[in-house]
Amino acid sequence: MKLAHRYTILFLVVVLVSGGVLLTTFTAHRSDVTENAETDVTDRAEQMATFLDNELREQRRVVEFAATDENAVDHGSEAQRAILESFVETTSFNGVSVVDETGTIRALVTDDGPQTDLVGSDISDRTYVRRALAGEHYVSEPFTADTGNRIAVMSVPLAVDGETAGSINAAYHLDSTKMFSVLASKDVDASVTVESNDLMLYSTAGDKETITRQAALDVADWTVKAHYSKDAIDASTRQLAVFQGVVGLVLLGTLAIFGGWVYRAQILQINQVLGQLNALEQRQYDQRVDLGGGHEWEQIEQALAELREALTQREQMLLVHNRILRHNLRNKLNVIRSQTELLDAGDETVSTETTKIRRATDTLLQLADRARTTDQLLDPPEQDARVDLSRVVHDRATAIAESYPALSVTISAPESAYAACGAEIGTAIDELLQNVVDHAGPEPTATVTVVEAGEYVVVRVEDDGDGIPESEAEVITGDHDITQLHHTVGIGLRLVDWIASRYDGTLNVPQTGGTGCAIEIELPRAHPPDETAA
Incomplete structure (x- = not known):
């Protein structure tokens, strides 16, 4: 196989391998982008769930602390009302109520002040009341209160002498609480949703298709869903593709430039050298080569020129020698042979000597004929001869x-x-x-x-x-x-x-x-x- 063909095959192999590496790298990076986005969304969901758990635990401790005040069970007293008003003013809750052991509201204070019209109402059928009267510290599922607000209630039992004497119930207005606002991200492609049994409590998600991962709270039966826009992931993938494409073009362009330089500086030079050698073999001494590209090639060019001049001179010398044998010497030998025949015809006493001269002359004439054959051997041999x-x-x-x-x-x-x-x-x-x-x-x-x-x-x-x-x-x-x-x-x-x-x-x-x-x-x-x- 010719060197140029081998070089072309090798160059194509290098290009294909480089392209394959770039494609594999792009595929791996694209997978990394998606996997990293999914990991980030999962981590964010877990972090927000942990934050809400900690927030609810802290608020529950606030309610538990309020339940330790003995004035909380002094129903109808000014002290009980003052405690509840202070609780609403100093905490993030929007309202608080106290019920007795029968589930009857004995006091109720909201952001709007005491709500006396609801005092005496029986709410013993509500889950958060029953669970608190049963001795549990309970966070309710979101529901719509009689006031029309969507709320979630934290209930803690009130104890007197170790016996449950009622419960204190602190309520969040979920539509206005600031607890969820800290979950919002500055990244426009990231959003969050908080749900409780498919009831949406809070959401910044839009209509775009997203990657979604969720995490459940420990304190309440709530679920936090973290979202990330697929459009953003696709945009990152496109940017990666553009970057990889530019890198690929630069790499392939560099390979092409380098390959072209090697081809011109090496392969074409070698072809010129081979052409010069073939020309010398064909006895074509007028063909010259111009090799550039470095000191070594200049030395090769000089060596070829010296070889061409030496072969030219030697062939000229050989042609001169052959001409001497074929023409000059042959002509002189023919003269000698003719004179020998005249001598032989004129005097029989010299016949023996002239015969020796004639034989020597014939031998030299045969040698001249062989010189003609050697001259023919200088020509290139016939191709495909048999x-x-x-x-x-x-x-x-x-x-x-x-x-x-x-x-x-x-x-x-x-x-x-x-x-x-x-x-x-x-x-x-x-x-x-x-x-x-x-x-x-x-x-x-x-x-x-x-x-x-x-x-x-x-x-x-x-x-x-x-x-x-x-x-x-x-x-x-x-x-x-x-x-x-x-x-x-x-x-x-x-x-x-x-x-x-x-x-x-x-x-x-x-x-x-x-x-x-x-x-x-x-x-x-x-x-x-x-x-x-x-």
Whole structure:
């Protein structure tokens, strides 16, 4: 996979992971907002219930203290009236009454003063009276009194000599009491409702949909409900979404900018380097690259420029050398050969010497022809090339046998064996067979084997000559550099190695351990034409 594709996939993965993290974080924070609001509402309901419990307990203690005054049971006296008037004036209650043990009102004082018209009324059927006469300290459920006020009554028994002699009953006017006003919140989205058996005593709630939590009082059968507007929660969630969206855009924008910078500063630069290397491989030396973005890239650009100049100079030198071999030297050799033939025709005594000159000249002319082949190898190889090595071996063996009748060639090959190489592989086979002719004696024998071995095709040429020394074989295969002490006699086998390497193949010179020579060419295997078409 190309680096650019890997980078794109990695960048998309980073973007998706970052987006997933942002989405997960937003979902978690949104849940936190709702949970925090619900927790706050629950806590507020419990706090308000605790406040009302404490307030009612405190007021009940006030009533209990008033019940300890002995003048409270002195019915009809001025002292009893004074006690009740003082109680109304100094407490938060709106009225107070005293009933005797029969449940008859003996005294009644309200914010408007003594209410004598109700004195003598029998209220023994009222729950708060019955509970107090039974010895309980009781807070009644809200009800509508004879005066038309919605009230709640705290009743405490009056005791004389340990016996219940009546009760003192203090009343709240629920419509005007200030006890509930402290429950109101300055937060317009928060509201409260106080109920007793579905009877609303106090409420600041409107018609909006709210989150509601409730708590019950211990002192009275009252319920406090705390409310919080869902619109406010939704608004907080929207603000969170906007904030998360801005953060997400900033993050993704930063990633995009950083990713674009990395792509331009690294991936495109690498592509330019690869393009330059490919151009050099294709012998296109006029292409240049302009790499910026840092000192390291400038060093790479300089190194590529130096490599391009060096390759250009070396190819020019190689072309000059090849031209010398192909033209200048060949022309001179042709002149020498012509003069040799004239000498040979004019004087038979020099025939032996001229024959040696002619053979040497022919050898040098063959060397010039090989130089032309090396020049062709500089061109890029053909893409998707394939050759049937079995056919090539048969054709080349037949051709060389016609030129050298003394050569005996035995071939062992399958019907077809396709290798991923070009037609110049025929030149390599020619060189191997020519090597047998040149070095295997007057009656050379060659055995050529073509074998398909896994993903490779191997051509093995064996002869009965003297073999190749190990040191020279190392130079041929590139295992040892050419020096004054380590070198090859000719260009033929090196030409074979170049042709094999041109198609990702190898030239091997296995040591036989005895007489004879063995040389192998290993080339990548290719599919036959019918399989490729399928």
